[in-house]
Amino acid sequence: MTSADLIAELQAARPTADTGLRERVLELAVSAPPRRPSPFARLSGLSLRRFALVAVPATAVVLIALAGGIGLLDPAGPNSSTASRESLEFNQATAAPPAAQRALAPQLKAGTAADATTPAPTTGRAQRYSADLTLSVKDVDELSDATQQALRITRDLGGYVVSVSYATSDTGASTMTLKVPTANVQQAIVRLTGLGTIVSQHVQIDDLQGQVDELTKQETVLLERIAKLSARIAAPDIDPEVKATLVARRDAARAQLAQVRSTKAQVNAEARYATIQLTLQTKQSSVVPTTPSRWDDAVDRAVGILAVEAIVVLTLLVILGPLALVAVAVWLTRRGLRRRRDDELLAAS
C-alpha cells in the first residue's frame, strides 16, 4: 500500500460527529451572543512587523506635527527672538549718555536726515564733541566707495584720520575714527551720513570751557607770583639765604605754570577737533543682527522641541530597551518550553 492509497483511504473514512454531539453543540451555539470584536481586535491581529510599519512612522509624524504646532503657535519660547531683539536695540543705542548729557545726545531714527537734528557746537566755548555714526550701505563695492569718500570728506574739512579698519567677505564693515575741526563737525556729519542709510547716530557734547577758564586763572596767578618773586630776587639788599629760597619758589612756580599751560593746550586741542566714530556696514553684516522672522522663530522652536523629544525617546529606549529585551527573551523561552512539553506529551500518547 502506497502513501497515495493510505491518503485516499483516510480521506474516504472521514469521521463525523454523532447526532447527540451535534444536538448538544447546536443547542449551545444558538445561545451564543453575537460577536462584538473589541476596538483593539484589529490591532491585536497585526503582526509586530506590520504594527511597527504603521506605528513608527505614525509616531514620528505625531512628534514632528507636535513640534511644528507648538513652534508655530508659541514661537516666543525661552530661546526665541526676544533676546535677539534686545540685542539689536542695545546695539542701536550703545553708549547711552548720562542723564545730564542726554539732551545733547538725540537718537535718530534710521534713515532720517542728520542735518536737521544734529546739535551744533556752541561758538566761542571750548567743547568736546563726539559723534558715533553707524551707516548701512548696499554691498561690498559701495562699502569701499563710502570708506574712501569718508576719508576724503575728513581731509577736505581740515581733519585727519586716526584709524581705519576695513574687513569684507560676503558682507563687510569698516570702522573709522576721524578727527574733524569742531567748527566743521556739523558739516562733516551731514556729508558723512549721506554715504549710506543711518542705522544709528549718537552725538555727545561735553563742555570744557569751565576747565579752560580755571586753567587760565591758574596761569594768571602763577605769572603774577613769578613776577613778584623775580622782583624780590632782583632787590640789591636781599639776604643770600632768602634769595636762594625765593629762587627755589620761583622755579617751582615756573614748573607749575608749564604744567598748567600744557594741560590748557591739551584741552584746547581736544576742543578744536571733534571725534567722529564712523561705522559703515553692508546690509547683511553681522554687526547688526537681523530680526528673525516669525517663521524662523517657529522653525527654531520646532527643532528645539524635536531635540527634546529625541532625547526623551532615546532615554526611554536606553532605560526600557534592555528590560523589553529580557521580557521578550523570557516570553520566547517559556513559549519554547511549553511547546516542547506539548510535543513530548503528544509523542508519548
Place this chain on the structure above:
Amino acid sequence: MTLTRPAAAPVRQQTTFAEAAERHLDDVFGYLLYLTRDRSLADDLSGSTFEKALRAWPRFDPLRGSARTWLLGIARTTALDWFRSESRRRRREEAVAPPEAEEADFVEGLSPALQSALAELSAGEREVIVLRVVIELDGEQTARVLGISPTAVSTRLSRALAKLEEKVRDDDLR
C-alpha cells in the same frame, strides 16, 4: 435534529457562532478522535471545545485566521489539557492498576491494518496526518494550529506518512 455537514468553504466575516459550529463540528470531532483514539472521549472533548469557543467567541477575530483554525486551536488546547491530566492520573494509578485498553477501531471505515498502524503512531504524528490529510487543511493553516512553521509541518507529515506506510506494510507481512 440532524445537522448536515457543510463543505469547507471560506468563512464569511459576519459568520455566527452557530454557523461556524455547524460547519466545523466534524473537523473538530475528527481531529480529537485521531488525537485520542477514543470516540467517547473525542465526543466529550468536542463538547468542551465548543463551550470554550462560545465563551471566547466575542474575542474571535477573523482577520487573524479562519473560524476553522481557531476552533481547531481551541480543540488542541483542550486535548493537551486532557493529556496532561491523563498523564498525571496514569502515573498515580500505574502502580496499582494496569493501563486501560484503548479502542482498536476508533475510526469507522478504515481497514484493520490502517487502524492498527494509526494506533502505533504517536498522538503528535496522528495529529499532523488528521489535519493535513483527513481535514485537508493547507500547510499554513496546519502550522497555525500547531504553532510551528509550515516547513516543520511538511517535515512532520512526510515522516508520519512514511512511518504509517511502514507500519501498514509490516502488518500486511505478518
